[in-house]
Amino acid sequence: MATTTASLTLSSSDLTSDSLSISATSTLYKAGTTIGLDQTTGLTKKVYATAQTNTVLVAASAYSDNGAHKLYIKNVGSSSTDAFSLEIDATGLNAACAVVPIGKLYGGDFLYLPWEGEYDIQITTTATDMELEYMIIYEA
């Protein structure tokens, strides 16, 4: 069993009149247990020389359903205008839209979220020559 921890610090001295200082730390466990997640893609780097539209970044078919997988993605660029749009592929599942947008990662932005491995995670880029890093820590 592996022990992996994820920590977050959110801070601001001027967002509100009360300084913000939030810290959270979690240990990454398999769904509903206290057994550590024991598999990972490693930190993967992708370079997209051409613009991408609804390109699969993470294929659900490669992961177990209903897992407590954790997904980390970072736009390693520095542009404040170039972004990766993160999307859930809901083809055939969502009557309203086949691609559900989550949000955009601008230069330097990252996300960390739980992912069940049921739907593909896709990206759309706003420019050419964009780079991202991602890592999945998962269970079989």
Next chain:
Amino acid sequence: MATTTATITLTSGDLTSDALALSTTATFTNAGGSNGLVGTTGLGRKKTGDTSQYILFDGDAYANGAHKVYLKNTSSTAAEYFTIEINSEQMGKLYAGDWCLFPWEANADTNDIKIQPSAANMVLEYMLFIDE
């Protein structure tokens, strides 16, 4: 303009044979710009009485922007989780002690973020950083 930063650190000494020690910091800025986000809900805490799904953030209430969502399941019971949905699609489950941080566009009225607890009387902490 405010300056708000988020730092994530992922560590493990035994996940692989090469120790994991990843750390990165992002500054929250507006969509396509370099101005700091100036709006926030503040850090909220909600105790759910039953297991009904509810809308945490209504896509109709926010403009399309570079909002950031922070959620934490404060439970210490391993089997208790919150299911997170966006636009009625299931993103993932936040188990006891887990937190997440992700960008949210709120690009449609239907792009709500919905939460469903797996048990009664669970407590979720949440905060939205708003691109106004």
